[in-house]
Amino acid sequence: MDIFDFYRDKTKRSDLKDIFKDASQKHPDGLGEVFIEKDIWVTELLRLLFDEGLLEGKAVAFKGGTALSKRWKAIERFSEDIDLSIHWHDMLNGDKPEAEAWAETTMSNSQNKKFREAQTKRLEEWTLGFFERLKARLDAYGIEGLQANYLNSEKVEVYYPIVAEQTGSHYHLGPVLLEFGARNRGKPTEPSQLTTYLSEIEEYEEALSLPVAEDVLVFDPSYIIWEKLTALHQFCTSEKSPKAARLARHWYDVDCMMCKEIVDPLGNHQAINDVVEMKSARWSVKGVDFSLASTGKLCLIPDEPLRTEIAQDFVEMVEGGMYFGKPDDFSTILDRLSSTEKMINESLFLLSNTKT
Known part of the structure; x- marks a missing residue:
């Protein structure tokens, strides 16, 4: 039927x-x-x-x-x-x-x-x-x-x-x-x-x-992950702190893509350059330098009070039944993303210095 x-x-x-x-x-x-x-x-x-x-x-x-x-x-x-x-x-x-x-x-x-x-x-x-x-x-x-x-x-x-x-x-x-x-x-x-x-x-x-x-x-997943990485970079570096409601999912998504190895964020430099160029030209935000994301200064970890606010948003998502099963705590996700940030920045910093 x-x-x-x-x-x-x-x-x-x-x-x-x-x-x-x-x-x-x-x-x-x-x-x-x-x-x-x-x-x-x-x-x-x-x-x-x-x-x-x-x-x-x-x-x-x-x-x-x-x-x-x-x-x-x-x-x-x-x-x-x-x-x-x-x-x-x-x-x-x-x-x-x-x-x-x-x-x-x-x-x-x-x-x-x-x-x-x-x-x-x-x-x-x-x-x-x-x-x-x-x-x-x-x-x-x-x-x-x-x-x-x-x-x-x-x-x-x-x-x-x-x-x-x-x-x-x-x-x-x-x-x-x-x-x-x-x-x-x-x-x-x-x-x-x-x-x-x-x-x-x-x-x-x-x-x-x-x-x-x-x-x-x-x-293309190489573009998806860099759109998400640059979104996190924007949230973390913008002069005006964003509202935390419904934002926690973005950190969760990037962490999942990395944990499940959906795509290597360093495997497609054309995607990195295209996304950074597009965001810089079409989506400029006060205080945000998207070019830093591609030269070894990507920022994925928010400062306080935004960090606590996003953690609460994550709790509300879990309580709202938006996840299949119980996800890791938000602090654990941020710990992994801190390692992701370090790995990406070290690689892109070396690459940018090699070019110069």
């Missing part, structure tokens, strides 16, 4: 609720039923985006925590948002080669500002068109309560009728959030087949027709 038929027929929703409850008990990682349900919609949305062409042929990379979780099982937490990066050059009007367009739009602060303003308008126009396509496609399901909500040029929410029993955790946000960006890279990527957590339970894989996203373009 098609999983979505349970949603179409309200009399079958109690059966679906029982399925989610049973699946939570049988899932190898003990994933909560509310997350098993939400993942069905995350996977189906990825299928619509990439397999059915709702992205209109743009070079778009699926990245972030959800990509790490669904593509590589790199992290043992439920990541419920869909983070999508449209390759910046694909959004430009005109036929200038990418290298020429990059040089022109980054040659000065005024040109960079002009680019950001124009790109914001282009993204808004594109996202509004995407929203209408998505809305029409969701209407075709014939499921009451399934709808898209346009928030702004970078965010579209998808609401679905929640059947699974709720835990009351504030860390679980109801709708699936699609987040778009058009100032970053949307490549290199690798095509990947992504399935649901429910399909990991054999009896439901055999009994139900579950969504499969066949050709999702996932961002």
Whole structure:
């Protein structure tokens, strides 16, 4: 039976609720039923985006925590948002080669500002068109309560009728959030087949027709880890301390990628240079020098009081059931990341001195 038929027929929703409850008990990682349900919609949305062409042929990379979780099982937490990066050059009007367009739009602060303003308008126009396509496609399901909500040029929410029993955790946000960006890279990527957590339970894989996203373009992991490393560097060195809410996951994700050896952070120097160049040009933050991250002065360990605040955020994530099982204490994660910081800095310092 098609999983979505349970949603179409309200009399079958109690059966679906029982399925989610049973699946939570049988899932190898003990994933909560509310997350098993939400993942069905995350996977189906990825299928619509990439397999059915709702992205209109743009070079778009699926990245972030959800990509790490669904593509590589790199992290043992439920990541419920869909983070999508449209390759910046694909959004430009005109036929200038990418290298020429990059040089022109980054040659000065005024040109960079002009680019950001124009790109914001282009993204808004594109996202509004995407929203209408998505809305029409969701209407075709014939499921009451399934709808898209346009928030702004970078965010579209998808609401679905929640059947699974709720835990009351504030860390679980109801709708699936699609987040778009058009100032970053949307490549290199690798095509990947992504399935649901429910399909990991054999009896439901055999009994139900579950969504499969066949050709999702996932961002190269060398770029993912450096986007995350430079994000930590930003949080730790910014003149204005960031709000700790929902930030602890970034430290956890990097630690998991290192522990599971998903990618060697020093194995792709092109990725390092590309990410640092992009962040320096497009994402400048007061007090943050991204170039230090590539020359042996990467900072991954926050000072107080941010360190304590992030540790508390981590506790709230654990209590909110966002992890599969019990993760290591945040202090242990920071100890490992301190070693990671030292290893990366020593290598890149030697490399930068060799070049000079």
